[in-house]
Amino acid sequence: MIIISRTPIALAAAALLAAAGAQAAPQVLGIVASNGPVPLACDDGGCRADLSSFCLQQPRQNPGRGQSYIPLEGADIALIGRDAAGGTVRLAAAPYLNFNTDRGFTAIEVTLPPDKLAVLGLSDLAIEIGEKVSLLPAAAAGDSDPQTVAEIALATGQYRDKGAEFFDHVGESGDAIRLANRMINALPAHDRGAGDSDGRVLEAAIATPAGQTADGKGVALARQMYASCQHKVDVTHHIATMRACLEGSHDRLVVNTNIDFWNSLGSY
Numbered sequence: 001m002i003i004i005s006r007t008p009i010a011l012a013a014a015a016l017l018a019a020a021g022a023q024a025a026p027q028v029l030g031i032v033a034s035n036g037p038v039p040l041a042c043d044d045g046g047c048r049a050d051l052s053s054f055c056l057q058q059p060r061q062n063p064g065r066g067q068s069y070i071p072l073e074g075a076d077i078a079l080i081g082r083d084a085a086g087g088t089v090r091l092a093a094a095p096y097l098n099f100n101t102d103r104g105f106t107a108i109e110v111t112l113p114p115d116k117l118a119v120l121g122l123s124d125l126a127i128e129i130g131e132k133v134s135l136l137p138a139a140a141a142g143d144s145d146p147q148t149v150a151e152i153a154l155a156t157g158q159y160r161d162k163g164a165e166f167f168d169h170v171g172e173s174g175d176a177i178r179l180a181n182r183m184i185n186a187l188p189a190h191d192r193g194a195g196d197s198d199g200r201v202l203e204a205a206i207a208t209p210a211g212q213t214a215d216g217k218g219v220a221l222a223r224q225m226y227a228s229c230q231h232k233v234d235v236t237h238h239i240a241t242m243r244a245c246l247e248g249s250h251d252r253l254v255v256n257t258n259i260d261f262w263n264s265l266g267s268y
Contacts, residue, residue, distance in 0.1 A: 024145030026063035028056045028155040029105055031133045032177055033168035036209030037080055037126035038185060040112060047112040047125055052181045052250065054167055054258050055105045056134065056155040058267055062104050069099040069108065069135035072156050076130025079112075081122030089122055096120065097127070099135055105258075106251040108135065131168040132160050159265070166261045173257040175218025178210045180225055180250040187243035196242040197234050202226045225249040 032052035040047035055062070063069075071077055071094045079093035096116045102109040110127060117125075134156040139146060167174050182205035187196055195201070205211055206219060229245035232238045239245040 023140070023143070024061060025139065025143055025147045026067055026137045027058075027060040027105060028137065028147070028152065029053045029063070029069060029101075029108070029135045030056050030160055030163050030167060031077075031108060031129050031135060032174065032181070033131045033133070033164075034127070034129040034181075034210060035170075035178060035213055037128045038182070040110075040125040040127060041185070041189075042112075042117065042125060044114065046114040046117055049110050049127060049185050050102055050181060051108045051110055051127070051129060052167075052177050052254060053101075053105060053108045053135070054163065054254055054261070056159050056163060057151065058262055063101045063137065065101055065103070067101040068138035069101070070094075070138055071099065072134040072136060075133045075135075077133060078128045078130075079120075079125065080128060081120065081125040083122060091120075093127055103247060103251055106254040107247070132164050134160050162265060163261055166257050166264075170213060170215050170218075172215055172217035172221055173253060173260075175210070175214035176221035176225065177250060177253055177257070179205045179214065179218065179222035180246055180253070182208055182210060183222075183226065184243055184246050184250060187241070187246070189243070192241050197230045199226075201242070221253075225253075 030053060032054065034051070038049050038051065040049045075094065077093040077097075079091045079096055081089050083089050096112055098111045098113070100109050100111070101107070112120075112125065136147070136152065136156075165171075167177065179202075183201045186201050186204060187193065202223065205222070206214075211219065225246065229239070229242055229249060232245050233240070233242050239248070
């Protein structure tokens with residue numbers, strides 16, 4: 001058993017069973033509701049963003065870095081952008097985006113390949129995650145223990161419904177996770193930026209729709225996380241960049257919240 005530290009269900013399962021790894025299928029994951037759009041960073045290589053995620057199957061193995069995932073059919077994931085006339089376009093995101101684990105079960109990297117970006121012809125792209133969104137691990141050849149219809153139904157049904165209380169709804173942990181995610185996405189992927197630790201990234205995150213609707217305790221916790229990282233990066237130099245520090249703080253909070261979630265089910 002894996003212990004974590006602090007639709008059409010039948011069609012989804014059939015897709016997993018029909019595909020082909022020598023290892024057992026990893027966990028089904030939930031994506032934390034974004035409570036507003038999360039901007040995608042775009043360049044000649046396409047677009048990307050990090051999304052917060054959590055474990056929906058405690059007995060299953062944690063996913064390795066780069067594990068491919070597929071949204072459950074009908075998942076509330078929207079791709080938003082502006083067309084040439086300046087109008088807002090909102091599309092179902094699943095046909096255009098790829099979902100791969102970034103840091104185990106706590107973060108998903110979503111990418112829009114350059115060819116699909118060109119076809120869309122949109123600018124100012126963002127992704128928005130609704131409540132109760134689930135991701136299924138892409139099946140691998142020779143899977144020694146594939147996901148079953150019953151497992152998927154439980155993870156994406158009863159468990160995902162309960163997970164919404166901890167991760168999707170307004171509250172201290174869920175909102176702090178959302179705000180940390182906003183800051184992570186706003187910071188350079190590598191190295192440091194001149195204003196990374198001057199507070200602007202934090203205040204910008206709080207000014208987003210997710211921050212404006214957040215629980216006061218969640219905002220306070222996000223401020224504490226940011227202040228702690230300022231000290232670790234600028235004073236003690238224990239961590240090289242604000243992004244790396246906030247990723248660690250974000251992931252620890254996800255893990256601890258996941259423990260609370262499993263405790264609520266009597267499963268930890």
